[in-house]
Amino acid sequence: MDALCIAGLLAHHARYQPEAVAVVFGEQRLSWREFAARCGQLAQAMAQAGVQPGDRVATVLGNCLELLTIYWACADLGAVAVPLSPLLQCSGLQSLLQDAAPKIVFASEATQADVSAAIAALSMPVQLVCVAAVPAAHSYAGFVAGCAAMQQRPHFTPEHPCNIMYTSGTTGQPKGILLTHRVRAHYAALMASIFRLTPESVVLHTGAIVFNGAYVMMMPAFAQGARYVLHGAFDARAFVATVAREKVTHTMLVPSQIAAILDLPDLDPVQLLSLQVVLSLGAPLPLARKQALESLLPGRLHELYGLTEGFITVLDRRDTARKLGSVGVPPPFFELRIVREDGSEAEVGEIGEIAGRGPLLMSGYYGQPELTAQTIRDGWLYSGDIGRIDEEGYLYLVDRKKDMIDSGGVKVYPRDIEEVIATHPDVAEVVVFGVPDEKWGETPFAVVQMKQTFGKVCTPEQLRDWINVRVAARYQRVSAVALVSSFPRNAAGKILKRELRAPYWEGRERAI
The missing domain is CATH 3.40.50.980 (Rossmann fold)
Structure with a gap:
């Protein structure tokens, strides 16, 4: 073999x-x-x-x-x-x-x-x-x-x-x-190096292993001969108890799981001190949550931005504090560029589509050569995500191309608004998307899950007004806020944005 x-x-x-x-x-x-x-x-x-x-x-x-x-x-x-x-x-x-x-x-x-x-x-x-x-x-x-x-x-x-x-x-x-x-073997070798995983490591996975992100820790754990601890499902209290009992060194979590752990009213960080690497992936981790985790467990947080199709960047724990808003840099053997609409490479700080290449690249979409050709061009994987790089080469996510809101001809990025809303002390999670508007074409709309344990929950109107005095521009103001007890999610824990957005767009075509 x-x-x-x-x-x-x-x-x-x-x-x-x-x-x-x-x-x-x-x-x-x-x-x-x-x-x-x-x-x-x-x-x-x-x-x-x-x-x-x-x-x-x-x-x-x-x-x-x-x-x-x-x-x-x-x-x-x-x-x-x-x-x-x-x-x-x-x-x-x-x-x-x-x-x-x-x-x-x-x-x-x-x-x-x-x-x-x-x-x-x-x-x-x-x-x-x-x-x-x-x-x-x-x-x-x-x-x-x-x-x-x-x-x-x-x-x-x-x-x-x-x-x-x-x-x-x-x-x-x-x-x-x-x-x-070959790709899975590269997962094993590269991720072990990136996340300092050794035969003595103890890896805890509490999310669903049916999604590709699970392989980020699974493959190096099995290649190194480390101990792999698997939970049947995520539970914040069970997570903390297992870390303390098994002396877990490495774990990966999606942002909603990190939020649930941080929101435990009796969380004792001493129980988590064995952790050497806490990897956030699957969706952008809001800045407020990054700061809270970095304060609770300094020097442990890594963030991975990646596509199952085969490209990643990693914000290493050494850089988390000084590059808090970034999702890091491509690891060795990977390349990154930001591409304009005309296909040319963008300048430093300029917003464009994220494209990358490296040893994790897929063979293609199974049975769909045309779709494969649209996604992989001249060896580069085009992500459909919008971002920029700074003068040191660190990547900053702006948003998904498909999630961008066209409001009166102005490009509005939901993530900018979500970051503002996430700083509200009563907010657990938030999703912003465009809804139809007769005057502007689209206007921002926020769906918010509130914390159950914090203070007195405000009304949707109060939260809307709180948001609209804090966003950076008038076109970022939300037209309304809907409060929900929970978000629809897939097995990976990702919020299903299209299910939230669909009722507002039934029978209509989006502008993008």
Whole structure:
């Protein structure tokens, strides 16, 4: 097997540190020998079920030990793991399963009904395996029963596909991003270097591992032979307790999770002192939250801006305090540029589209060569995000191209307004987007989730007035504020902006 294939990582650790703890999930603590045996047994079961290298294996599961096992069994077998969100309903599952054409779909008791209905409508045969608490027909336990661990791995090269990661779908139709073993091997090596991850590290992951951001810490942890602690779902109190108990050194969180931890009324930072790296990713972390986290745990915060398609920048903990508004710089082996509408490169400080290239670049969108060609041009990945770089080369996000508001011909960036609103002491999270306006075409509108534990919650009108005296320009004033108890989210924890915005634009076309 080529060294840049991730198949064989488990066997390596099972041979050289067999009794070291590899994976912790709930009360289960598995050594490298035990976890490698589980994955080998599943790989053999899939092979006996007819799965060959290159075949797709889909999952519709929340965090569980079986999901982690499926990922690594697929890697050893050469099957292509296709993780799908357990929040998807039948119609969404049907379109993705039709696109991916998997041999097997692993579902849970919670998702089995929707998955079964979706499979019934497909044009190809698909085997369903259910991860259930009680073994039954088509159960995971029955599927692997009697199988010995796979002894002989198929041969494949680093360009062999490893994953199809469907985009989160926060702004449009999901697309299948094809990532190879070579890309995953680069995740392992580069992220370990960037985030100082070693064999002695303890990595805690509390978010959903069905989204690509999970691989940022998962891959280096498994390559280094570190301990990987997985929670079934995010809970702020459980997070703090696990960090203290396991002496966690590395974790990654999306901004809403960071907010939930910071808002714990009895948070004791002493319980978090083992943390060396707290990585924020998935969405911009508001400045107010960055400052609060940096004050609570100085010198730990990293922020990653990235696209599953294959480009990242990182704000290192050394630079967080002095470059608080930035999302950092491209790591070694990556390049970044800001591109004007005419395709020329922008000057320092000038706003344009973020484009980048590097060793994590996808093979393309699965089965969509035209869309791939629109996104990757001359080897550069065009992000659809708007940003600028300063004189030292640090990247600052401005907004998504699609989220930009056109108000009377003036470009209004929602993130500028969101940063102002996030400083209000009662605000937990905020989303700003454009809504139709007869005079201006579009006008800013804010949807706000308030903190439950802070003071007296203000009215929407009071909050609107508070915002409008603090924004930098008249065209940034919000027309109204809506208060919500929670935001719609995907499995990654990202807010689904299009679901919030859709009711205001039904039957109308946006200007951009």
